[in-house]
Amino acid sequence: MFIAKVSIVLSLFLEIKRIEGFPNITKDYGLDIYQFLRKYNYSTETHWVQTEDNYILRMQRITRRNGTFSENQNKPAVLLMHGLLCSAMDFVNMGPNKSLGLILADSGFDVWLGNNRGTTWSRQHTTLDPDTDAKFWDFSYETCGYYDLPAKIDYILQKTGQQKIFYVGHSQGTTQFFAMAALRPEYNEKIVLMTALAPVVYTNHISSLLFRTFAKHLSIFELLSYVFNIHELLPHSQLVADVSMKLCSDGSRFQEMCAILLFEISGYDSPQLDRSFLPVITSNTPAGISIKMLVHFFQGINSGQFRRYDYGALNIAHYKSLEPPEFDISAITAPVAVYYAENDYLTAAQDVERFSDELPNLVKKRLIENKKFTHLDFLWAKDVNKIVNADVLEHMKQYVNQSNKANSGVNEKFIPILIILFIHIIGYF
Ligand SMILES: *[C@@H]1O[C@H](CO)[C@@H](O)[C@H](O)[C@H]1NC(C)=O
Ligand SMILES: *[C@@H]1O[C@H](CO)[C@@H](O)[C@H](O)[C@H]1NC(C)=O
Ligand SMILES: *[C@@H]1O[C@H](CO)[C@@H](O)[C@H](O)[C@H]1NC(C)=O
Ligand SMILES: *[C@@H]1O[C@H](CO)[C@@H](O)[C@H](O)[C@H]1NC(C)=O
Ligand SMILES: *[C@@H]1O[C@H](CO)[C@@H](O)[C@H](O)[C@H]1NC(C)=O
Secondary structure, three states: OHHHHHHHHHHHHHHHHHOOOOOOOOOOOOOOHHHHHHHOOEEEEEEEEEOOOOEEEEEEEEEEEOOOHHHHOOOOEEEEEOOOOOOHHHHOOOOOOOOHHHHHHHOOOEEEEOOOOOOOOOOEEOOOOOOOOHHHHOOOHHHHHHHHHHHHHHHHHHHHOOOOEEEEEEOHHHHHHHHHHHHOHHHHHHEEEEEEEOOOOOOOOOOOHHHHHHHHOOHHHHHHHHHOOOOEEOOOOHHHHHHHHHHHOOOOOOHHHHHHHHHHHHOOOHHHOOHHHHHHHHOOOOOOEEHHHHHHHHHHHHHOOOEOOOOHHHHHHHHOOOOOOEOOHHHOOOOEEEEEOOOOOOOOHHHHHHHHHHOOOEEEEEEOOOOOOOOOHHHHOOOHHHHHHHHHHHHHHOOOHHHHOOOOOOOHHHHHHHHHHHHHHHHHO
């Protein structure tokens, strides 16, 4: 056993030594989001938002290619929220005409990329230090829904002077939205359209062996937290990024293992994964996660419910009930468009259908026709534009007219009708 471990470490080390520099397949790896966007001529603004519980979050706002922020002002605003272990980077890193963030920017949207608390770009708090204070990590997707999203949405509305914004979430970016919409229903009014890519709500049919196994052994995580004082997993680290970029790049004997790791998490779809793209993914992902966030997901796998964090014996203190309360899906009144796939290890089609049936304002439900499409294909499939993004864009465009004039009272279409009606009424006297 020991010898096996030593030889694995040794062969990894030799492989890293063997690959001198990076083979020049693509020059997109090793860049952070600012460098990446600059390379493709998208201007970036950084916006800081403080939540009610004093986390300081960063959003990146981008223009169209070669565009300026002054022209962004009257465009419909859209907030994009990434999934578990990802960051804003994952909505842009396939580049123009592929990644949804850039497609939306080039198609006339004012694009805001969110970053959840605890991920690479949002590791700030007015008093807590993520590296030393366990309390910083005391949050799950419920907390991100309750605090982070309202702070971001209100900030964007105030900054753009619009009445409503669009929202696009992938994976956990959908979970926290639905938690928000259920816990703070007044925010439904601020959403033109919520586009849910691979939504994660009910999770009891999840097929990921990895997730199912962890869910059965939740005590591992209690051990990490209480005994080893570990509250964060897989943060972004330059060293890890450098090593994984090398090991996953073209010419590396370990490249296929990187691909398999990704498939194990998300589902096997070999034809849609460009192996050369792997180092671009690993240069910024994973971007960190709190253990409590993971545990909340695992609890959902075990309970089969979409409900608040389970504190066990302390539920009484938190909720005045033995079981954690369920999120009220009937309160989610924002229009929701759902995209899901059959071969998605983290989002079972059956679970999405159960949830969609309960949603009061479902406006679109599309099961991706490609039978092999997976959870991460929604971000990184070779043909993601053709298969998903083009449709997402077309559907969003149908709602564009609602973002600015939302609360203006009378719909302009009805004005001629009102005038005619008025003349008719006058005619009676
Ligand atoms: C990398 O680029 C150099 C010069 O830019 C070129 O000579 C070399 O063939 C390239 N290597 C590969 C693997 O494409
Ligand atoms: C970005 O802009 C520069 C200068 O304006 C130009 O030379 C370059 O071709 C542009 N790159 C892309 C990818 O459009
Ligand atoms: C951006 O500007 C550069 C240089 O002016 C030009 O080459 C490029 O085609 C432009 N890209 C777009 C998408 O307009
Ligand atoms: C991106 O799409 C636009 C419009 O469809 C097209 O003009 C442009 O050539 C495409 N760019 C790339 C790099 O494929
Ligand atoms: C939005 O409204 C404008 C003018 O009011 C109209 O020209 C445009 O076609 C509308 N767009 C959609 C998608 O309905």
